[in-house]
Amino acid sequence: xxxxxxEENLRTIRTLMERSALYRRALAPIMLLAGILGVAAxxxxxxxxxxxSAAFEVLWLxxxxxxxxxxxxxxxxxxxxxxxxxxxxxxxxxxxxALPPLLAGLCISLCFVLVGDMxxxxxxxxxxxxxxxxxxxxxxxxxxRGIKWLGWIFITGACILAFVxxxxxxxxxxxxxxxxxxxxxxxxxxxLAYGAYLFxxxxxxxxx
Amino acid sequence: MNPxxxxxxxxxxxxxxxxxxxxxxxxxxELAFTDLRNLLEMTDGNxxxxxxxxxxxxxxxxxxxxxxxxxxxxxSLTPAGRKAFxxxxxxxxxxxxxxxxx
Numbered sequence: 001x002x003x004x005x006x007e008e009n010l011r012t013i014r015t016l017m018e019r020s021a022l023y024r025r026a027l028a029p030i031m032l033l034a035g036i037l038g039v040a041a042x043x044x045x046x047x048x049x050x051x052x053s054a055a056f057e058v059l060w061l062x063x064x065x066x067x068x069x070x071x072x073x074x075x076x077x078x079x080x081x082x083x084x085x086x087x088x089x090x091x092x093x094x095x096x097x098a099l100p101p102l103l104a105g106l107c108i109s110l111c112f113v114l115v116g117d118m119x120x121x122x123x124x125x126x127x128x129x130x131x132x133x134x135x136x137x138x139x140x141x142x143x144x145r146g147i148k149w150l151g152w153i154f155i156t157g158a159c160i161l162a163f164v165x166x167x168x169x170x171x172x173x174x175x176x177x178x179x180x181x182x183x184x185x186x187x188x189x190x191x192l193a194y195g196a197y198l199f200x201x202x203x204x205x206x207x208x
Numbered sequence: 209m210n211p212x213x214x215x216x217x218x219x220x221x222x223x224x225x226x227x228x229x230x231x232x233x234x235x236x237x238e239l240a241f242t243d244l245r246n247l248l249e250m251t252d253g254n255x256x257x258x259x260x261x262x263x264x265x266x267x268x269x270x271x272x273x274x275x276x277x278x279x280x281x282x283x284s285l286t287p288a289g290r291k292a293f294x295x296x297x298x299x300x301x302x303x304x305x306x307x308x309x310x
Binding site for chain 2: 020
């Protein structure tokens with residue numbers, strides 16, 4: 001008999017326990033909510049011509065806060081419905097994994113609010129997309145579905161955006177609309193597309 | 209290796225498929241049959257057979273209910289099952305410690 005069988009058994013047990021403790025709440029309603037809020041914020045910014053960097057940043061920070069609060073409410077409602085604890089170990093792990101990049105994004109945002117010009121805001125879009133992508137990727141280690149891939153899409157998008165901005169150096173005087181469209185694409189449309197995909201594939205789990 | 213420790217291992221849990229089921233259930237309050245099947249990549253028949261064995265031993269309880277008008281079968285470890293699993297893991301750890309070169 002292989003003398004290491006006991007160690008192998010313990011390793012198998014640990015792996016299976018970790019895999020079975022994955023976060024299993026339905027993500028489709030959360031993604032759809034984030035997407036709707038993203039599209040609504042884009043429309044608000046474009047329609048009301050919120051062109052100052054402070055208005056841009058406050059609008060999107062407010063949208064992010066609303067999305068986070070909504071996500072927690074949906075998850076809590078699902079937990080109550082399933083008669084399970086809301087602040088379960090998988091929920092804690094997902095939150096802990098996503099928190100550092102999100103906090104970094106928030107700190108950078110506050111610094112940019114202090115600087116306060118639209119050129120800075122355009123760079124902020126890259127940081128937001130990058131930090132959010134990193135948060136999704138980190139949380140994806142404790143979630144069963146393609147969250148890690150969505151994270152990579154955000155990270156790749158941020159890198160491409162950074163190259164495009166540095167190579168073409170767009171006219172920042174008229175960058176407001178582009179910034180809103182970019183935010184709308186990443187935080188609106190991508191969430192909606194992923195939410196729709198999950199809605200069609202997460203059988204019987206979509207009732208929030 | 210001390211053969212006495214090996215002989216103390218619970219034969220019901222020691223089988224590969226049943227060990228996988230016990231490990232998965234040990235980390236969750238309960239798991240749906242379908243989640244367990246997908247997680248362990250077992251066939252329905254294989255999983256049913258192993259769960260029946262664990263049920264007969266008193267290690268696993270099975271509950272049948274309905275969700276969204278669909279039948280839902282959930283499995284969970286009984287207190288006896290949790291104790292047996294903890295004892296099994298403790299014995300494995302003892303065996304590993306004993307086999308470590310000094």
